[in-house]
Amino acid sequence: MNIQPPVKVFKRKAKPRTLADQNKNMENQELEERFQEKVDAELKIEPKDWMPEKYRKTLVRQISQHAHSEVVGMLPEGNWIGRAPSLKRKAILLAKVQDEAGHGLYLYSAAETLGTTREKTVEDLLSGKAKYSSIFNYPTLTWADIGAVGWLVDGAAIMNQVMLCRTSYGPYARAMVRICKEESFHQRQGYEIMSVLSKGTPEQLEMAQDALNRWWWPSLMMFGPSDAESPNSAASMKWKIKRQSNDELRQIFIDRTVQQAEVIGLTIPDPDLKWNEEAKKYAWGTIDWTEFNNVVAGNGPCNKERLVARNKAHDEGAWVREAAMAYAAKKAKQKAA
Amino acid sequence: MAQQLPLLTYLLRRGDDNLILGQRLGEWCGHGPQLEEDIALANRALDVIGQARNYLQYAGEVEGKQRTEDDLAFLRPEREFVNCKLVEQHNGDYAHTMVRSFLYDAWHLPLQKALTKSSDERIAAIAGKAVKEISYHLRASSDWVIRFGDGTAESKERAQNALNALWTYTGELFVQDEVDQALIKAGVAPDMAKIKAEFDRTMDRVLAEATLERPADAYMATGGRQGVHSEHMGLLLAEMQYLQRAYPGAEW
Numbered sequence: 001m002n003i004q005p006p007v008k009v010f011k012r013k014a015k016p017r018t019l020a021d022q023n024k025n026m027e028n029q030e031l032e033e034r035f036q037e038k039v040d041a042e043l044k045i046e047p048k049d050w051m052p053e054k055y056r057k058t059l060v061r062q063i064s065q066h067a068h069s070e071v072v073g074m075l076p077e078g079n080w081i082g083r084a085p086s087l088k089r090k091a092i093l094l095a096k097v098q099d100e101a102g103h104g105l106y107l108y109s110a111a112e113t114l115g116t117t118r119e120k121t122v123e124d125l126l127s128g129k130a131k132y133s134s135i136f137n138y139p140t141l142t143w144a145d146i147g148a149v150g151w152l153v154d155g156a157a158i159m160n161q162v163m164l165c166r167t168s169y170g171p172y173a174r175a176m177v178r179i180c181k182e183e184s185f186h187q188r189q190g191y192e193i194m195s196v197l198s199k200g201t202p203e204q205l206e207m208a209q210d211a212l213n214r215w216w217w218p219s220l221m222m223f224g225p226s227d228a229e230s231p232n233s234a235a236s237m238k239w240k241i242k243r244q245s246n247d248e249l250r251q252i253f254i255d256r257t258v259q260q261a262e263v264i265g266l267t268i269p270d271p272d273l274k275w276n277e278e279a280k281k282y283a284w285g286t287i288d289w290t291e292f293n294n295v296v297a298g299n300g301p302c303n304k305e306r307l308v309a310r311n312k313a314h315d316e317g318a319w320v321r322e323a324a325m326a327y328a329a330k331k332a333k334q335k336a337a
Numbered sequence: 338m339a340q341q342l343p344l345l346t347y348l349l350r351r352g353d354d355n356l357i358l359g360q361r362l363g364e365w366c367g368h369g370p371q372l373e374e375d376i377a378l379a380n381r382a383l384d385v386i387g388q389a390r391n392y393l394q395y396a397g398e399v400e401g402k403q404r405t406e407d408d409l410a411f412l413r414p415e416r417e418f419v420n421c422k423l424v425e426q427h428n429g430d431y432a433h434t435m436v437r438s439f440l441y442d443a444w445h446l447p448l449q450k451a452l453t454k455s456s457d458e459r460i461a462a463i464a465g466k467a468v469k470e471i472s473y474h475l476r477a478s479s480d481w482v483i484r485f486g487d488g489t490a491e492s493k494e495r496a497q498n499a500l501n502a503l504w505t506y507t508g509e510l511f512v513q514d515e516v517d518q519a520l521i522k523a524g525v526a527p528d529m530a531k532i533k534a535e536f537d538r539t540m541d542r543v544l545a546e547a548t549l550e551r552p553a554d555a556y557m558a559t560g561g562r563q564g565v566h567s568e569h570m571g572l573l574l575a576e577m578q579y580l581q582r583a584y585p586g587a588e589w
Contacts, residue, residue, distance in 0.1 A: 074367035074375070081363040085580035085589035086407045087356075087390050090363070091383055097366050098379035105372050143580055143589070193589075201587050309368065317370025319495070320431045323488030330487065 039240050044170035047113040055239050058232060059169050060114050062241065067107035068125045068132035070100045072306050076140040077149060085143060092189055093146065099182045106175040113171045126311050133157075134292065135222050137300030144197050144204075144211035150190015152212075152219040155257060158183050159223070159249040168240040191260060198264040205265075212261065213269040221292045223250040254282050343519040344457070345399045346419065347526060349409070350516075350562060352392035353420035356410055357570075358441060359386035360577050361428055370431050377477060381438065384470040391463040411581035415564070415571050422561040423506035425570045432495035435481040437503055439543070442475035444510045447535035451527030460525065479543045486547025493548070500544075501552050508557025511536075516562075 031050050038045065045051055074097050081097065084090035108118045124130035135153050140146060161183060164176040197208035224230055224246045236242040261268050272285035294300070362382035369375035393406040423441060428434045449471055452464035485496035511529045513521070520526035544551050560566065580589065 071367075071372065078367035081366050082360065082576045083579050085411075085587075087386060087393075087410055089589060090359075091386050091390075094363060094366065094379050094383050094386070098376055098383070101367075101372050101375040101379070105376070108372075196589060200589075201584065203584060204587055313368045313370070317374075317431065319489070319491050320370035320374075323492030324484050326492075327484040327488040 036238075039168045042240075044173060045168050046170045052239075054235065055241075056114050058236060058239075058241060059172065060111055060116050063107055063111040063114070063172055064116070064121045064124070065131050065133070067104050067111060067121065068130055069136065070104040070107060071125075072132045072136045072310065073153075074100050074104075075306055075309055076136055076138070076302070077146060079140050080143060080146050083143070084146075089193075096150070096186050096189065099186070103175075103179045103182070106179065110171040110175045122314070126307070126314055128298075128307060131296070133222060134295040134300060135218050137295050137303045137306060138214070138218055139302050141214075142207050142211060144194065144207040145215070147190050147193030147197060147208065148211035148215040150186050150188075151194050151260070152190070152215045152257065153222070154183050154187040154190060156219045156222040156253050158187055159253050163243050163249065166240075166243060191264075194266065195264045198266055208264075209266055212266050216269050217287060217291075218295075220250060220254070220287055221289075223247075223253070225289070225292075251281055254284055258282055342399065343516045344525065345396055346516045347520050348392050348396035348399060348460075350419045350421075352389045352396055352406075352409070353418050354424055354441075354445075355385040355389035355392065357418070357420045357573065358424040358438075359383075359389060360573060361424065361426075362434075362438075364428055365434065374431075378434075381474055381477075384467075384474065388463070388467045388470070391466075395459055395463070407581070411578045415566060415574055417564055418566065418570065418574070419562050419564055420566075421506065421509045422558055422567055423503065423510065425561070425567055425573060426503065426506065427569060429499065429502075430495055432485050432492065433499040433502070435478055435485070436496060436499035438474065439478035439482045440503060440507055440510075442471055442478050443536050443539040443543075444507070444532065446471045446475050447532045448527070451532065455526065456524035475539070479539070482543055482549070483547040486544070486549040496547065497549055500549060504552040504554075505556060505558045507536075508554070509559045509561055512559060512562065514562065 032052055035045070035049075035051060035055075038049075045055075077093065077097050077100070081090060081093050084093050108121060111121055112118060121130070125132065135156075140149065158180065161176050161180050165173055165180055167173045167176065194208050194212070197204040199205075227233060227245045227247050230246055233242065233245060237245070258268055258273065270285045272283070274283045275281075276283045295303070298304075359382045362378055362385070365378045366375060366382070369378055389410070390406050393409045397404045397406060397409055423437060426433075426437060428437075446468070449464040449467045453461050453468060455461045455464065482496060485492040487493070511533045513529050517526055517529065521528055540551055580587075
């Protein structure tokens, strides 16, 4: 499927040294045109293909953030493994958190195809330089939160991820295909937890409603700022990293989730929510972006705890990784001797 | 407890060992030394919880009081848990966790292998499935013990410390009381002397490669099989049983 890497073609052209800069510009322009043609023709960009530096950087940022989100996301859910209310639920939750770790691994590998290393990427998370999805800075306070995280958080994430299965960068798109399969399973499991709770005792119903109340708005924020305020969106759309806008995806999520809530008798905590018959979609209230910005800025309920936990795991695991490296080096030396 | 059917006690012991180990391993989730280990630990936890469920379901049926796996896991008080003390020990550092698993796996694999030949078909079937999983567990925990022992000075020290601290809990694994005697006689359970011989072979082989010293068999801590546990057991159960205790009768 790959087009011959354009670089080869240009290398054959002899260019006078004195015009090097000028030629470089022309070369880049031509390369970029070729690149865009390829994107427009729905061909995948592969690691060895030429790509604009901004495309590469955007992807590194996005894929690393995605990887970090999977890894940090293990913490709020892991919080309930010890207290899962049945052995079946415990096993399901363990398997789910394990899946998230696996997603983190694929995504760190996908980021590595763009010339970054996993060590460097992880270092950026630990130092607080890199971002991850702000949703994981909210606490899981009750068992119903595990249901809400699966139903709403994974549900919102899937909207993005389904779109990303068709993203222009090959390794990212392929990682996403596998991730999507597992995530949609998680979303159904989360919804099922909520469904069981809503049909349970009055206390369980209250627990489910309370979780929905707390997770609803942060889940809507997961899609990011509205299109007008989203600085990276235009370039990402042009390069087909993204294919649908934040607002479009948010609307699909709302339309779908409102109906799911109705089925299990839970109420979406938005007094302005109303079906618009003409537009065939829901009209809804206003997101509190001040809260969003605050959490992004590090002032969410669990920002500090999450980073402390990741750093602690990393620091306390250092001797384990060193031992594994030392042993591997010893064995390699013995083999060579 | 004294009047309990030997088969029921035996099944609860097998179920509780796995359940409590699974509970401990689950504590690591998201906190492992690297992402690959988070995945491996979760796998291990999933396997032993699966084995626990099989044994506890059968225990519930043998008891005949309509108790489910969850009733047995979440509604028994501490003194009715009959797991060995080894599995309830704190995770400690990664060497501690891996050595604990290594000791457990080195005993658990020959035991479950022998149980595949049990005269009780249900046990033989449960064990048949478990053996595949535990073979992998033992390989993985042995590999880590070897890496630690023959890795850096720090990892060696940590692994040796863990081995020294946990060795006292290995004696209990091989004790044969009247429950075991009755089941050995009925061909349900194997003679533990044979299991001990294989455990010893694994210890000698792996510890030699790891350049670790096998601790001397001094005082061995027991009591778990009679429900007399370490102090950490109550806290472990308090966490595990919290929701079932806080909302009696609720379905989840």
